[in-house]
Amino acid sequence: MERRKFLKVATGGAVASATLAAPAIAQERTDLVIVSTWGRDFPGLGTSAQRLAARIEELTEGRFAVQYFAAGERVGAFDSFDEVASGNANAYIGADYYWKGKHPGWAPFTAVPFGLTYTEIDAWMKFGGGQALLEKLGAEFGIRGMPCGNTGVQMGGWFNKEINSAEDLKGLKMRIPGLGGDVMAKVGASPVSLPGGQIYENLVSGAIDATEWVGPWNDFFLKLYEAAKYYYWPGMHEPGSQLSMGFNAEWWGARSDNDKRILTAACAEENALQAAETNYNNGVYLNRLINEYGVELREFNDDVYEAFGDAATEVIEEARDHSPLAAEIIDSFLEVRNNVGAWSNLSDAPYVAKRNRYLKI
Template sequence: MNALTRRNLLSGGAVAAASLATPALAQGKTEWRMVTSWPKNLPGPGMTAERLAQRIGAMSGGRLTVRLYAAGEIVSGLEVLDAVRGGAADAGHTASFYWQGKHPATVFFTTFPFGLTPTEHMAWIEHGGGQALWDELYARFEVKPFMAGNPGFNMGGWFVRPIRSLDDIRGLRLRVAGTGGEIYRRLGATPLTTPVSEILPALQSGMIDGAEFLGPQSDLASGFYKVARYYHHPGFNKPNGTGELIVSAKAWNALPDDLKAVVENAARAENAYSLAEAELMNARALAALKEKDIELVRFPADVVRAAQGAAAAILDEIAATDAIAGRIVASYRAARATLAPWSEVSVRSFLEARDPD
């Protein structure tokens, strides 16, 4: 596969390729080890991690290179934060909601049920005070976070049997990430946190009855349709999918200011590039899935209402955790209250006018 040119990386025209990182031998050059939560070459976040590594190398003129390790090569996908914090890696590409067991407010920096859309989330982080709160929260983990990739809107997940009413949720064993797991628990299901590489085998073995992951692009590549043919929407559990680059405080503080700017802007470029890519690739993948004898199923109204009630209660509970959680929830709520009316009269009303049927 051809290496990416510096011009392509700087312009956002990067295409997926293998990592350019090589051991740093010359004085003044630095090499990072970056672990990820994704299988190698996974469409969506896996390819985002590869492009991000290349962007950093190209934009720094080779002064900072990144050697990439997929989930399982050094640590599992759910151990990325500990690996970066503990020094096994300098950086990681992952998603913040995997760390809700360490602090429940981490979920807001990926997504929250019935929360911000992808562009609304970017507005909150970049311009609404979200980044400062994220930095403050992650300081306790000794890492510096950045938005660094987004697969866009997520689907509601794959189910072996269709969900036609709230009663159909009860008793199910579901792979679900983020706060959605607690929502499903309150609706009567048993949520499980399963690494991405183990979702399909768990469906095949009958260990789980359903699973949500991302959107059509990544879901198609993961092969879930081979076992569970009922594909549900809307993705109320994960209306956004921001991935994060986390850099150890030690590695970050060792960089000169110009290389810090390289890392920050490489992450920002990949975040925008991947979101644009996701819109097209998810559309193509959904069309491909429709040809594979799947059934698109809209969650029934009683499931959505029950999930909304559970989400509101969980939001209050997280806010009461500690002072920083309270400030994060307040900021997130304020962003949603500010942005929602504009989304209503811009996006929703336009789509209704464009596609009235």
């Protein structure tokens, strides 16, 4: 065959192939229905989830037709897990400690009182066996999860009265989920679980006396400074609150290896991005709360923290006793806290203390 004729035939074949392939590619679009535990456009939490949903569609070049539903738009915030486990939706974005009533092993994958900071839980998930344990737990419920965000060390919360001793916590109605809520129950408070969108109205009405939410940035936009006078620190309940994207296991299993890599990469990207964004904005909005809105900061004293520590020890032991899998998760978590925490005690914490003391500018 002459070279010119060959090129013409070959080019024509390529065009024909491309023309035939186009409808096939269009048919390969995959629906990805995501439900969330966060309200639409909530700074940090809601906007992070929305950004992740958009990023998945972008990275798959539109092959994934992503439909994102904020809390209450398809199901309630706390119904997200069942919506995904049942297959009615393909994935949720939220905080896994909301599911501790199903199994206490879910709690460490968000936060444990006196537990891991952001850098420590990140180390656990990536190098300390945390991801494998999350998958092992999720397999019992038809969920394949992975980290997709972190809000760092949280504030102790907003209170309508000063907390000067452990006695002041007794009878207090406080919005606080997860194992942190169990700690508050042991010190005599009454923990309440509420989605973020219902906190302000309950605090204003007096239905609750106190609440934790996240930190200065998120708390500012909920206007919690209008509803409570005292802002306490540091929070013992969530020292590095990890957020997760949980996929329906059957849906996840049907995806190609490359699509799984894309989804994993998108979640890892957002995990780092949200942590940095929250850390930056917490500093900005803490200054605003103090200087523009007159918020009164209060530090929990040693008496209160000792009561928290005693209660947290009991709560963690009780969670561990639930089942062999719960024990495996918590033992792994504690091993990382001891090992990585030993390094933290010689690195970040003392360095920041020395910096604050000796730097003159």
